[in-house]
Amino acid sequence: AQSVSQHNHHVILSEAASLELGCNYSYGGTVNLFWYVQYPGQHLQLLLKYFSGDPLVKGIKGFEAEFIKSKFSFNLRKPSVQWSDTAEYFCAVPGSQGNLIFGKGTKLSVKP
């Protein structure tokens, strides 16, 4: 069965620090991977997705993620975080029938 795990529950960084959030997946079929973000008081938004091709995927707001097949990983990165990046970040893989299976989420707090 498909599953996804996120290693960090809560990450606290200062502005301008670099970010890397871990995501590992277990998936039997063609790999499609997603990162969603939920800003405080707002709904989930898609940050980026990987379907095929270049394993380094660039998303919105300066985020990127690298698909490493040998490590079953899809870690989210940003070279320099801002206070406005404070949010919860969810890694996800497709289930059957088009639904998404989410990880437990990583809360990012950026100190100004």
Add this chain to the structure above:
Amino acid sequence: EPEVTQTPSHQVTQMGQEVILRCVPISNHLYFYWYRQILGQKVEFLVSFYNNEISEKSEIFDDQFSVERPDGSNFTLKIRSTKLEDSAMYFCASIQSPVNEKLFFGSGTQLSVL
């Protein structure tokens, strides 16, 4: 960008009462979903709906839950007799085709069961 809208944004109810959470998916979308997020926990899949019937449901989606598309635009989630543990943020989502496309999420309804 088109939006999925959900109403109300916050619903407070007494244990044992029925609640209906409403969603208006994006107009040309064909597949609809309900998810929930209990505070501090992960987002959980509840049910998917296509062609006026449930296509898949999770273990959480027991007999107390039902979904309906009553009029071709609304997509509702009904909880027949709410329990304290039903308190959560409920998200509606829709998609035109389930093949590797972006799910559009609503802003959620925070359900508080007292």
